[in-house]
Amino acid sequence: MVPMFGEEVACLVFARAWVNREKGITQVIAQMDESLAKETPESHHAHGTLLQLIAECLKDKVQQVTTKAFILVEAYIGSLQKFKNMNPKSEVSNTEKMLI
Secondary structure, eight states, X not given: OHHHHOHHHHHHHTOSSHHHHHHHHHHHHHHHHHHHHOOSGGGGGHHHHHHHHHHHHHTOSSHHHXXXXXXXXXXXXXXXXXXXXXXXXXXHHHHHXXXX
C-alpha cells in the first residue's frame, strides 16, 4: 500500500481514530485513478492491495468508515471501467468472495 499511496495515507487508513481512517480512505479514493493508471511493477499488485483494503474497511466497527468503504468500492469499480480492466467474471467473483 505504501508504494501506491504513500506512507501518510497508509498511516491514516490504519489509524486508531476513526476520523483519520475516514480521511485515509478519502485520500485513497482521490489517488486511485493515478495509482491504477501507472505501468510500474507495483501496479500489478494494485488490484489485490485495493481489494484487501476494501475488505478491511468494510470490517470496521465504525459506521462512518464502513459507509466511506462503500464509496471506495464504487470508485474502484469506476476506475476499473474507466481503464477497461474489468473482466466481469473475475473481478465480480473476487469482489463477491471478499464480501462473504
